[in-house]
Amino acid sequence: MANALDQIFVNLKHWLLAWFPSAWQPLISMVISAAAIIAVFGSLFAVTTLAERKGLGRIQNRPGPNRVGPFGILQPLADAVKMLTKESIMPQVADRFIFFLAPTMMLIPTLLSFAVLPYGRNMAAVDFDAGLLFFFAVGASIEMSVFMAGWSSRNKLALLGAMRAIAQMICYELPLILSSVTVVMVTGSLSLGQIVDSQAGFHGGWLARWHVFTPWGLAGFLLFMTAATAESNRAPFDLPEGESELVAGHLIEYSGFKYALFFMGEYFGMMAVSGLGITLFLGGWRAPVAGLDWVPSYLWFFGKLGVCIAVFIWVRGTLPRLRADQLMNFAWKFMLPLTLINLVAAAVWHYTGVWSFGGAAAVRWLLGAALIGVPYVVLGRALYTGHGHGPRTYRYAT
Amino acid sequence: MSLLGAGIIKGLVETARNFVGSYHDPERLTTVEYPEERLALPENARSFPMLIFDNDPVKGLRCVACKICEKECPPQCIYIVQDRDPRGKPLKFPRIFDIDLSVCMSCQICVEVCPFDAIKMNTEFELSTEDRFGGLILRREDLAKSNEYYLEIHPTEAAETDARLAAENAKAEAKSRAPAPATPAPPAALPKPPAAASPAPTT
Amino acid sequence: MHTGSLLLLVLTLGSAVAAMSLRNLVHCALCAAITFLCLAAYFLALSAEFVGFAQILVYVGAVAILIVIAILVTRDIAERGEPLVFKPWILGVGVAVLVAGSLVSAVTSSALARDPLPPAPTATVEAIGEKLMTHYVVPLEVIGLLLTVALLGAVLLARPQKEGGNRP
Numbered sequence: 001m002a003n004a005l006d007q008i009f010v011n012l013k014h015w016l017l018a019w020f021p022s023a024w025q026p027l028i029s030m031v032i033s034a035a036a037i038i039a040v041f042g043s044l045f046a047v048t049t050l051a052e053r054k055g056l057g058r059i060q061n062r063p064g065p066n067r068v069g070p071f072g073i074l075q076p077l078a079d080a081v082k083m084l085t086k087e088s089i090m091p092q093v094a095d096r097f098i099f100f101l102a103p104t105m106m107l108i109p110t111l112l113s114f115a116v117l118p119y120g121r122n123m124a125a126v127d128f129d130a131g132l133l134f135f136f137a138v139g140a141s142i143e144m145s146v147f148m149a150g151w152s153s154r155n156k157l158a159l160l161g162a163m164r165a166i167a168q169m170i171c172y173e174l175p176l177i178l179s180s181v182t183v184v185m186v187t188g189s190l191s192l193g194q195i196v197d198s199q200a201g202f203h204g205g206w207l208a209r210w211h212v213f214t215p216w217g218l219a220g221f222l223l224f225m226t227a228a229t230a231e232s233n234r235a236p237f238d239l240p241e242g243e244s245e246l247v248a249g250h251l252i253e254y255s256g257f258k259y260a261l262f263f264m265g266e267y268f269g270m271m272a273v274s275g276l277g278i279t280l281f282l283g284g285w286r287a288p289v290a291g292l293d294w295v296p297s298y299l300w301f302f303g304k305l306g307v308c309i310a311v312f313i314w315v316r317g318t319l320p321r322l323r324a325d326q327l328m329n330f331a332w333k334f335m336l337p338l339t340l341i342n343l344v345a346a347a348v349w350h351y352t353g354v355w356s357f358g359g360a361a362a363v364r365w366l367l368g369a370a371l372i373g374v375p376y377v378v379l380g381r382a383l384y385t386g387h388g389h390g391p392r393t394y395r396y397a398t
Numbered sequence: 399m400s401l402l403g404a405g406i407i408k409g410l411v412e413t414a415r416n417f418v419g420s421y422h423d424p425e426r427l428t429t430v431e432y433p434e435e436r437l438a439l440p441e442n443a444r445s446f447p448m449l450i451f452d453n454d455p456v457k458g459l460r461c462v463a464c465k466i467c468e469k470e471c472p473p474q475c476i477y478i479v480q481d482r483d484p485r486g487k488p489l490k491f492p493r494i495f496d497i498d499l500s501v502c503m504s505c506q507i508c509v510e511v512c513p514f515d516a517i518k519m520n521t522e523f524e525l526s527t528e529d530r531f532g533g534l535i536l537r538r539e540d541l542a543k544s545n546e547y548y549l550e551i552h553p554t555e556a557a558e559t560d561a562r563l564a565a566e567n568a569k570a571e572a573k574s575r576a577p578a579p580a581t582p583a584p585p586a587a588l589p590k591p592p593a594a595a596s597p598a599p600t601t
Numbered sequence: 602m603h604t605g606s607l608l609l610l611v612l613t614l615g616s617a618v619a620a621m622s623l624r625n626l627v628h629c630a631l632c633a634a635i636t637f638l639c640l641a642a643y644f645l646a647l648s649a650e651f652v653g654f655a656q657i658l659v660y661v662g663a664v665a666i667l668i669v670i671a672i673l674v675t676r677d678i679a680e681r682g683e684p685l686v687f688k689p690w691i692l693g694v695g696v697a698v699l700v701a702g703s704l705v706s707a708v709t710s711s712a713l714a715r716d717p718l719p720p721a722p723t724a725t726v727e728a729i730g731e732k733l734m735t736h737y738v739v740p741l742e743v744i745g746l747l748l749t750v751a752l753l754g755a756v757l758l759a760r761p762q763k764e765g766g767n768r769p
Binding site: 095098128129130133134136137138139140141143144147148151159162163166170173188189190 | 625627628631634650651654655657658661662663665666669670673674725726727
């Protein structure tokens with residue numbers, strides 16, 4: 001019974017496929033997967049916009065939208081109607097073709113990256129041998145769309161915003177990829193399905209063997225999520241679209257449906273990279289404790305995705321925006337060394353796995369935590385104390 | 399400064415407290431959802447003038463059309479035409495008393511100069527209208543509000559006014575009852591409804 | 602020929618020609634990115650997953666961005682460029698044909714075209730990694746050293762000059 005519920009979508013797809021002649025089946029299979037992904041994540045996008053507005057509202061001591069439906073449930077519908085009926089203005093001197101193409105160039109890579117994530121048991125749309133590399137490759141293409149948006153507007157502010165956005169995305173790509181390399185190293189495979197499989201089994205019979213329950217996994221997860229927040233231009237790293245500074249930066253000249261597409265692309269990116277973090281560190285569709293194994297796998301995946309999105313919203317409501325130079329210092333001077341040390345810690349954990357004396361797990365944990373924690377504290381003290389509180393020196397004022 | 403990230407954790411705890419508290423703690427959800435709930439106005443709030451009547455909106459109107467407020471109004475937003483009886487004798491009643499809200503600046507000078515406590519400040523502010531040309535002019539019927547309403551919106555002020563008027567009334571009664579040789583009529587300061595006036599219906 | 606591969610061929614050559622001859626510099630850069638994507642498609646068609654995705658990650662995600670940033674930083678937005686037109690263009694076409702012809706003849710007359718095709722090696726990531734770490738480890742380290750030197754040189758070049766300051 002539990003197995004049937006778990007595989008219900010897989011069986012549904014096979015049943016649908018059986019209606020078509022076998023020559024057409026690969027194509028139809030791709031179409032069904034793509035349609036399912038777009039439908040699910042499209043509606044998740046709508047729910048996320050509402051959840052974000054209400055969540056941010058409650059954090060800021062106000063109710064959030066509650067006029068449109070009961071508790072504001074129909075607000076995404078109202079937003080969609082607004083976006084569709086707004087006038088789509090294109091500046092006269094703008095580069096028409098690139099201006100038109102930039103939002104689609106933002107959406108296509110993010111939708112492509114949804115294809116490799118395993119949403120449940122046997123539920124990845126495609127399972128590449130180098131699935132993780134595919135994910136990062138299409139993620140890197142998003143920067144092109146940011147540039148295209150900023151350049152084609154022929155607006156100096158948009159150009160500044162695009163430059164800052166690209167610089168930020170490039171800075172944080174390195175910690176993102178390096179923190180996922182630890183998982184690849186320990187698992188020995190780039191395939192996301194195999195990474196989820198390597199997190200099977202339970203410690204001592206009850207706690208799952210997720211990578212996040214190891215010291216390098218925890219550090220890697222936190223680093224990955226920080227870099228992911230920066231990659232999808234979300235607070236506190238939302239300088240490119242700082243509303244109070246650059247008035248949406250590279251998106252200044254976009255209005256109406258094109259702006260909605262950018263917005264959608266940003267949210268899709270956030271959900272995709274959360275999905276990757278869940279796959280790499282939180283055990284994908286696996287249950288956290290042995291007793292809850294009967295819950296369908298896709299419910300676990302989307303539950304974890306919901307928690308990740310909630311944490312994103314929580315962090316957005318809490319932290320102020322980072323300045324451009326603070327952002328880049330943080331990436332290069334703090335996160336990069338920590339990710340490299342994390343690699344070493346993962347190797348140490350892997351090779352001390354053969355220890356089997358009593359209390360070995362605790363010793364390994366302490367060793368790993370010390371290996372990562374000491375540089376964290378030292379780097380933190382070295383970089384972030386002291387300066388900023390002395391008398392100001394001006395370089396150009398006499 | 400302690401561990402890097404301690405401040406972030408503290409901030410996250412505070413916002414979580416805000417989020418959870420907003421569901422059960424009125425201090426953490428301070429929004430007043432406007433058309434359904436309203437904030438209580440302070441007692442000295444004022445928006446635009448109103449005329450006070452004692453029992454009857456026509457017979458009890460305190461205003462005697464002395465036109466002092468019309469003269470003193472800085473932007474000249476009051477327009478008064480005194481009532482006349484069929485033979486042309488002026489009556490102590492305004493046939494027309496218009497205040498143009500788009501001109502009135504709520505300075506309260508008309509209230510300060512009225513010798514009869516006839517015009518006071520109202521607190522009603524939801525006066526938007528779609529009629530650009532006549533919608534913002536309040537006529538005498540719209541302006542006439544009862545003394546009980548005045549007591550409701552400005553309790554201390556109205557109570558003080560009522561006490562003062564009652565005292566003056568009592569003094570006038572006492573004076574008129576005393577053997578006074580040549581005081582035929584009570585002093586004009588009395589805001590008694592002009593009993594002899596038969597206010598013609600205003601146009 | 603299969604229509605898919607014909608289409609890919611046309612797209613690759615077309616975008617390469619466009620990258621050389623368009624008027625707007627940014628359009629040229631974007632066409633170059635399309636060419637890189639088509640090359641990645643060739644790698645993927647040959648079942649070399651790792652190289653294909655690495656091609657996208659490195660070329661489209663880094664090299665094209667580099668070109669684009671260089672344009673961003675050094676060009677004015679309102680500039681209307683001129684297409685690069687070399688008057689005796691037949692000379693250019695002739696040189697291209699010569700180079701292509703010599704390459705094609707070299708490949709077709711080599712052992713690759715004559716011998717029967719060996720079974721396709723499984724170019725899995727694991728195999729590539731193993732080769733890199735055992736057989737090709739010295740070139741790997743030299744490349745790493747080279748990249749580090751380049752990075753340090755770039756940082757040194759881009760440092761703000763410490764002069765006496767601009768006094769009015």
